[in-house]
Amino acid sequence: MAIIIELDVMLAKRKMKSTELAEKVGITPQNLSVLRSGRARAIRFSTLDAICQHLQCQPGDILRYQSNISISDNN
Structure with a gap:
C-alpha cells in the first residue's frame, strides 16, 4: 500500500498508550490496532480529526505517501 501509517511514532512522541488514545477518540482498541x-x-475524517486533536498533530504527521513506482534510468 502506498499510504504508510506512522501513528506509533506520534504515540511515542506524545508518550501516550494506544489504549488511552482509543478511549479518548471513541474507537475500540482493536480498530486502532488495525x-x-x-x-x-479506510479511516473516517471524524476519526482522523479526533486522533489529530488528541495527539496535537496534523494528518501528515501520521499518514505518509510512499510511491510504489520505482524509477530507473536505463539510458
Missing part, C-alpha cells in the same frame, strides 16, 4: 498496523482500508 489502523496502527496499516491493515485499515
